Amino acid sequence: MISFSKVYKRYPGGYEALRNVxxxxxxxxxxxxxxxSGAGKSTLLKLMTxxxxxxxxxxxxxxxxxxxxxxxxxxxxxRNFGLIFQxxxxxxxxxxxxxxxxxxxxxxYERREAARRVRAALDKVGLLGREKANPITLSxxxxxxxxxxxAIVHRPSILLADEPTANLDADHANELGELFQSFNxxxxxxxIATHDExxxxxxxxxxIALRNGELVAAVPGDGP
Amino acid sequence: MRTWLTQxxxxxxxxVARLAHAPVASLLNIGVIGIALALPVGFYVGLVxxxxxxxxxxxxxxxxxxxxxxxxxxDVARTxxxxxxxxxxxxxRHVPRDQALADLKASTGLGDIVGSLGRNPLPDAFxxxxxxxxxxxxxxxxxxLGAWPKIAHVxxxxxxxxxxxxxxxxxxxxxxxLATLLAFALIAITFNTIRLQILTQRQEIEVSKLIGATDxxxxxxxxxxxxxxxxAGGLAAWAIVWVVALLLNHGLADLSQLYGARLELRHxxxxxxxxxxxxxxxxxxxxxxxxVGRHLAEIxxx
Numbered sequence: 001m002i003s004f005s006k007v008y009k010r011y012p013g014g015y016e017a018l019r020n021v022x023x024x025x026x027x028x029x030x031x032x033x034x035x036x037s038g039a040g041k042s043t044l045l046k047l048m049t050x051x052x053x054x055x056x057x058x059x060x061x062x063x064x065x066x067x068x069x070x071x072x073x074x075x076x077x078x079r080n081f082g083l084i085f086q087x088x089x090x091x092x093x094x095x096x097x098x099x100x101x102x103x104x105x106x107x108x109y110e111r112r113e114a115a116r117r118v119r120a121a122l123d124k125v126g127l128l129g130r131e132k133a134n135p136i137t138l139s140x141x142x143x144x145x146x147x148x149x150x151a152i153v154h155r156p157s158i159l160l161a162d163e164p165t166a167n168l169d170a171d172h173a174n175e176l177g178e179l180f181q182s183f184n185x186x187x188x189x190x191x192i193a194t195h196d197e198x199x200x201x202x203x204x205x206x207x208i209a210l211r212n213g214e215l216v217a218a219v220p221g222d223g224p
Numbered sequence: 225m226r227t228w229l230t231q232x233x234x235x236x237x238x239x240v241a242r243l244a245h246a247p248v249a250s251l252l253n254i255g256v257i258g259i260a261l262a263l264p265v266g267f268y269v270g271l272v273x274x275x276x277x278x279x280x281x282x283x284x285x286x287x288x289x290x291x292x293x294x295x296x297x298x299d300v301a302r303t304x305x306x307x308x309x310x311x312x313x314x315x316x317r318h319v320p321r322d323q324a325l326a327d328l329k330a331s332t333g334l335g336d337i338v339g340s341l342g343r344n345p346l347p348d349a350f351x352x353x354x355x356x357x358x359x360x361x362x363x364x365x366x367x368x369l370g371a372w373p374k375i376a377h378v379x380x381x382x383x384x385x386x387x388x389x390x391x392x393x394x395x396x397x398x399x400x401x402l403a404t405l406l407a408f409a410l411i412a413i414t415f416n417t418i419r420l421q422i423l424t425q426r427q428e429i430e431v432s433k434l435i436g437a438t439d440x441x442x443x444x445x446x447x448x449x450x451x452x453x454x455x456a457g458g459l460a461a462w463a464i465v466w467v468v469a470l471l472l473n474h475g476l477a478d479l480s481q482l483y484g485a486r487l488e489l490r491h492x493x494x495x496x497x498x499x500x501x502x503x504x505x506x507x508x509x510x511x512x513x514x515x516v517g518r519h520l521a522e523i524x525x526x
């Protein structure tokens with residue numbers, strides 16, 4: 001469960017990214033955070049993962065007050081998440097398999113079990129045949145799916161995606177939407193920040209709409 | 225505990241792989257560290273050898289008493305008698321001038337030159353062992369014996385050994401200073417090497433932090449790399465000193481044949497070798513630790 005209460009976020013320099021934002025995302029729910037660029041979507045995700053800390057108010061993830069965590073506890077909070085970044089952050093000095101292996105190395109998985117999980121994740125996103133390829137040789141859609149495989153390989157309870165369909169055409173975006181839906185169906189909490197209204201319309205998720213850092217609507221969808 | 229061990233083993237394997245991945249760069253780094261360490265270690269080996277030599281020579285300080293050339297056999301007998309009664313003399317040996325000449329002929333191959341001399345240039349001599357071998361007592365005894373009649377010169381054989389010991393103490397300080405300076409160099413080398421590595425792996429570090437890597441996890445491979453670099457450099461230094469000692473021993477073998485003495489450079493003792501390797505590894509680790517602490521903080525994911 002993720003809950004924000006009366007969260008303000010002011011960046012150094014005075015820019016106020018979030019103003020008095022409160023909402024709760026229950027477990028195993030698919031939620032979209034919408035709004036124009038600059039509305040505070042990315043900041044919202046960064047507050048959940050302790051990349052940023054709230055200026056005031058509290059952010060609670062799985063019962064932990066994220067804003068008050070000691071720096072040493074932050075890595076363990078982040079292991080609850082699968083993160084899909086806007087710029088993907090793939091590592092081009094290693095192949096597809098090793099990219100997906102990274103979170104399992106960090107979590108200290110035994111090698112054979114890790115390899116099995118990597119293949120399962122690659123199979124899920126349809127990249128099983130490309131495990132030896134360098135990510136640079138993949139198409140935009142394939143790179144996005146590789147980023148998803150890396151995010152889900154350690155079976156996180158929460159999947160966070162920042163503009164996952166930004167560089168994709170409509171067909172690929174739909175494919176991706178179905179992929180997210182399938183994770184949600186097995187009980188993963190999915191939070192997607194997007195301005196892609198088609199995707200939102202198709203998946204009928206719960207919506208958190210932001211405008212200029214303020215919550216304008218929290219529409220409960222009838223998701224699973 | 226098992227995952228912890230696995231992670232360390234994996235890091236170690238990864239570090240070796242990384243060293244092997246860029247063999248030329250690694251070898252150059254190791255070579256620089258090796259040469260930097262070989263200097264003080266080489267001096268140290270030289271010092272240890274000289275010290276052993278000095279100890280052998282200085283163990284039994286003796287006084288050589290040379291009579292004047294015009295001393296008669298009566299003068300010799302009188303001096304012998306006085307030495308026998310002197311409380312500071314433990315024992316003494318008379319070296320008659322004729323015997324000294326015969327020894328000189330036999331031992332140094334100067335027979336022809338000695339034979340060509342019209343008369344014996346060597347004086348009668350006494351070799352005296354003192355009861356009290358402290359430098360002060362020896363000095364007093366030398367002054368006292370030198371004042372006796374018909375005594376040309378009293379030579380304190382241990383004087384040069386004492387001077388050598390003092391010079392060796394100075395040498396030790398010089399080695400220590402050199403080692404300190406070059407230890408700094410080693411730290412600087414690893415510091416910079418690790419800094420470059422962190423820069424090239426910036427993205428990996430950033431992503432790792434974002435997906436839940438702890439700081440020790442991120443730091444570990446760099447620390448291992450620094451320690452391995454130091455250890456390999458230490459091994460290189462050891463090998464350099466070993467080869468140099470081997471080559472010098474070849475030269476020394478010829479020299480010692482000429483002088484009829486056994487001169488041989490001994491290499492580092494096992495404990496010294498172990499502390500060299502341990503210290504080198506620690507220095508590498510320390511350089512890496514400084515570098516990682518300094519540069520990892522700069523990588524803060526956004």
